[in-house]
Every structure is written in C-alpha cells, then in structure tokens.
Amino acid sequence: KAGVTQTPRYLIKTRGQQVTLSCSPISGHRSVSWYQQTPGQGLQFLFEYFSETQRNKGNFPGRFSGRQFSNSRSEMNVSTLELGDSALYLCASSPSGTTHYEQFFGPGTRLTVL
Amino acid sequence: AQSVTQLDSHVSVSEGTPVLLRCNYSSSYSPSLFWYVQHPNKGLQLLLKYTSAATLVKGINGFEAEFKKSETSFHLTKPSAHMSDAAEYFCVVSDPDYGGSQGNLIFGKGTKLSVKP
Numbered sequence: 384k385a386g387v388t389q390t391p392r393y394l395i396k397t398r399g400q401q402v403t404l405s406c407s408p409i410s411g412h413r414s415v416s417w418y419q420q421t422p423g424q425g426l427q428f429l430f431e432y433f434s435e436t437q438r439n440k441g442n443f444p445g446r447f448s449g450r451q452f453s454n455s456r457s458e459m460n461v462s463t464l465e466l467g468d469s470a471l472y473l474c475a476s477s478p479s480g481t482t483h484y485e486q487f488f489g490p491g492t493r494l495t496v497l
Numbered sequence: 498a499q500s501v502t503q504l505d506s507h508v509s510v511s512e513g514t515p516v517l518l519r520c521n522y523s524s525s526y527s528p529s530l531f532w533y534v535q536h537p538n539k540g541l542q543l544l545l546k547y548t549s550a551a552t553l554v555k556g557i558n559g560f561e562a563e564f565k566k567s568e569t570s571f572h573l574t575k576p577s578a579h580m581s582d583a584a585e586y587f588c589v590v591s592d593p594d595y596g597g598s599q600g601n602l603i604f605g606k607g608t609k610l611s612v613k614p
Contacts, residue, residue, distance in 0.1 A: 387540070416601065416602075425604060425607060426587070428602075439601070473540055473541065475541075477601075485531055485543050485546050486601070486602060487543070488533075488540035488541040488542070489540050490540045491539075491540050493538075
C-alpha cells in the first residue's frame, strides 16, 4: 500500500497570501488529521476529519481551515498568512480514528512565509 | 485530561551503547501509548505501540518499551545504539475524550537522540 502523500513538499509564500495544502491518506483510511510542527511549540493538533466531517479542532484561529472529500483526500487552507505560520505541516491518516489506532504520517509540507 | 512528559530534551550516546529515552504520562483512563521517530525533514514513523496487551512492547529496529502503570511510565530502550538511530523521538498518548481540542493523540515535546561514533 502506498503511504500518506502530501503535496507540495515545499512552499514559499509572502505575508497576507493564502495557501492550500493537500493530503492523500492510505487507501481505506477514513480519518485524516493535520498537525503543525514548529521548533518552539512542537507538534500541535489542527483538526481531524472523518467521512468528510470535521470531528475535532485544535486551538488555532479561523484562518486555518480544512475539508475532506468523498475519497478521503483532505486539504487544509491558511488565509492571510503570517510569519508565524512558517512550519512543517503534517498530515496523518488512520483506519477509523478510534483512539487505539495509530496514525500514519506523511512526509509533511514545509511552509515558509516571508 | 491526558498529558505526556518526556524527561530529556536531548540524549547523547556512543554507538554500541544502550539507549534510554524516558516518558511519563498522565491519564485517567487505560491509555494507548506510542513512540514515534522523526528523522530530519521527514514525517513521523511509528516505532511501537501499547494497547493494554503485553506490558513489554517490541518495536522496529530493535527498540522496545515497557508500560509501568504504577510509575505511569513508558520508557523507550534499545540495547545498542546505531548511527542511524540519531533522530527525534516522540512519546504519544491517546486521548479517549473525543472532541477535545488536543485531538486523538497527545504528543510529548520530543527527545533528540545523538549518536557519537
């Protein structure tokens, strides 16, 4: 089975722009979670989607949004980019999203905001 | 609420010597616990998981961890470090409180493992 894929792998944007990141989960996985990783804050949960519905949401401003499609692929969008949004954005998929299932992570998208 | 504390932010060992990465957790429930590894500029890879079966869990690449409920610990060990083990390691606990703002998995701050030749 192919792993979790994320596109693009690297992205450079300027302040005020918006960006869309894409994640394709492992085939058959219906849960997709997004995380932001920075040196200062570590790994922070953004949101989780399951069967096209947002099931959990982290403590991020409304500029961060996401969606999931019927084929379980997910996108996240960040509007009005700020310098502090520079981070590695990780997507993870899970078979059903129950707590005892591990999540499988993609390689991440490295976003740099100038 | 769940929480995870990784007791060392950085551990340095010599190649061929044992590795010990320490993790304590706080949980009101029977937790599921995981160790993930992240190599530079890569995503996270699952090393091993504990889900209330055997308390000694064996993972990939010779790593293992022991769940000790009385000590609320889940330390990661390896008998002999290899240069390729140099990476960042995350201890993770599951959160059964679905709907929480932390999501399903609660991550520790990470421990960077350096391996000297």
